[in-house]
Amino acid sequence: MPATPIYRTAIEAAWIDYNGHLRDAYYALILSYATDALMDRLGLDAPYRAATGNTLYTLEMHIHYLREVHHSDQVLVGVQLLASDHKRIHAAFGISCVGNAAVAATAEIMLLHVHQGDTVASTPFAPEIAAAIAALASMSADAPWPGPGSRRMELRGR
Amino acid sequence: MPATPIYRTAIEAAWIDYNGHLRDAYYALILSYATDALMDRLGLDAPYRAATGNTLYTLEMHIHYLREVHHSDQVLVGVQLLASDHKRIHAAFGISCVGNAAVAATAEIMLLHVHQGDTVASTPFAPEIAAAIAALASMSADAPWPGPGSRRMELRGR
Numbered sequence: 680m681p682a683t684p685i686y687r688t689a690i691e692a693a694w695i696d697y698n699g700h701l702r703d704a705y706y707a708l709i710l711s712y713a714t715d716a717l718m719d720r721l722g723l724d725a726p727y728r729a730a731t732g733n734t735l736y737t738l739e740m741h742i743h744y745l746r747e748v749h750h751s752d753q754v755l756v757g758v759q760l761l762a763s764d765h766k767r768i769h770a771a772f773g774i775s776c777v778g779n780a781a782v783a784a785t786a787e788i789m790l791l792h793v794h795q796g797d798t799v800a801s802t803p804f805a806p807e808i809a810a811a812i813a814a815l816a817s818m819s820a821d822a823p824w825p826g827p828g829s830r831r832m833e834l835r836g837r
Numbered sequence: 838m839p840a841t842p843i844y845r846t847a848i849e850a851a852w853i854d855y856n857g858h859l860r861d862a863y864y865a866l867i868l869s870y871a872t873d874a875l876m877d878r879l880g881l882d883a884p885y886r887a888a889t890g891n892t893l894y895t896l897e898m899h900i901h902y903l904r905e906v907h908h909s910d911q912v913l914v915g916v917q918l919l920a921s922d923h924k925r926i927h928a929a930f931g932i933s934c935v936g937n938a939a940v941a942a943t944a945e946i947m948l949l950h951v952h953q954g955d956t957v958a959s960t961p962f963a964p965e966i967a968a969a970i971a972a973l974a975s976m977s978a979d980a981p982w983p984g985p986g987s988r989r990m991e992l993r994g995r
Contacts, residue, residue, distance in 0.1 A: 696869075697886065698953070703872075703895040707865035711854075714861075728855065737861040741899045741990055747957075762992045769992050787990045795856070799905075829990040832899055832945045834920045834927050 682822035683815065685720065686713035686756040687777075690748060701748035706784050707740065710772055713756040714788060717770065721811045723792075731794070733802060735768070738789040741829040746776075746783040753777040760816040765803045766792045768812060787829045840980035841973065843878065844871035844914040845935075848906060859906035864942050865898065868930055871914040872946060875928065879969045881950075889952070891960060893926070896947040899987040904934075904941040911935040917977040921970050923961045924950045945987045 686709070694705035718724060718735060728734050748754060755775050762769040767789065774784040794802040804812065844867070852863035876882060876893060886892045906912060912932050920927040925947065932942040952960040962970065 697883065698892050698894070702866075702869055703898060704862060704866035704869035707898075708860075708862035711860055711862035725855065734856050736856070737902050739899070739901050739990060740861060740865075741897070741987075743897050744895050764992055767992060769990065789990055789992075829899075829988075831989060832897055832927065832947055832987040834922055834925060834947075 682819035683758050684755060685758040685772075686716040688712065688754055690750050690752050690754065692750055695750050699749075701752075703742075703744060706742055706744065706748070706774060706786075709754060709756060709774060710740070710742070710786050710788065711737075713758065713772055714770070714790070716756075717758055721815065722808050732796060733792060733794050735790040736793050736799075738767075738791050740786065740788050742784055742786045743827050744784055746779075746781055748774075748776060748783050754783065758815075759819040759822050760812065761787070763812050763816065765809070766801050768792075785827065840977035841916050842913060843916040843930075844874040846870065846912055848908050848910050848912065850908055853908050857907075859910075861900075861902060864900055864902065864906070864932060864944075867912060867914060867932060868898070868900070868944050868946065869895075871916065871930055872928070872948070874914075875916055879973065880966050890954060891950060891952050893948040894951050894957075896925075896949050898944065898946050900942055900944045901985050902942055904939055906932075906934060906941050912941065916973075917980050918970065918974040919945070921974065923967070924959050926950075926970060943985065 688709060690701060694701055696702035723735060755777060757773045759771045761771050770788050772786045773782050775782050791801055792804055793799050846867060848859060852859055854860035881893060912934055915931045917929045919929050928946050930944045931940050933940050949959055950962055951957050
């Protein structure tokens with residue numbers, strides 16, 4: 680689990696598919712809600728969005744599916760900031776089930792700070808947001824990374 | 838758009854987030870439903886799953902978010918098989934909006950054929966499934982790939 684717990688949820692019955700476990704897309708939904716929680720933590724919350732017209736857009740998402748998650752599970756999401764610049768955040772997430780140390784999924788998400796005006800354009804973080812990003816990044820700088828990193832997808836022998 | 842149309846859907850109101858467009862996770866849900874349609878196409882459908890106890894598990898998913906999708910849009914998903922072996926399929930998907938040639942998202946998904954018994958174990962495709970995979974792969978072998986391929990995620994200058 681990456682260093683900083685950011686989100687926890689039960690598993691809704693509608694998220695279970697014909698295979699009897701959490702459908703792949705609902706791992707992404709849990710990650711999306713965890714990203715909302717990350718935005719709240721960094722000051723990119725609803726009042727900020729309403730006041731500034733700024734928000735985060737997702738540019739790219741990679742998920743590794745490592746273990747099945749079931750309706751009876753509670754899941755925890757941890758976050759670790761791998762990198763950032765003046766307008767982007769590269770965040771890593773780990774999803775695990777309460778009571779099970781093994782990671783159920785890992786993910787990386789690239790986020791872009793934008794202003795939604797007449798057009799949508801990228802815009803730099805304000806100093807207080809940049810400071811919050813730096814503070815969170817420093818908290819998890821030494822955390823061990825629990826799973827495979829992102830990579831070019833290809834068939835390899837196994 | 839990759840060569841073979843596989844799925845089409847309207848956009849549900851619940852899939853729109855506070856940014857006024859399709860939430861990142863619901864691109865994944867559309868891709869998940871498109872994968873179900875791909876399974877039907879390859880003979881890995883519900884009767885097959887019930888008769889054999891075999892199904893596909895998602896190992897990995899990468900999504901590039903290229904354009905916003907709105908509640909008023911209808912989206913089309915095309916599929917292209919990039920590679921396969923005796924038990925895995927590496928599929929590429931393109932999501933586009935009806936009436937707009939520009940691709941809204943591209944994705945790659947790695948799928949593993951498994952048997953769900955007392956334990957879950959990977960299992961080879963039967964010959965008729967392998968033949969269906971080969972037939973679909975040959976249909977899209979020459980299709981131009983519409984967007985960025987999967988890659989290691991990292992911050993680069995822009």
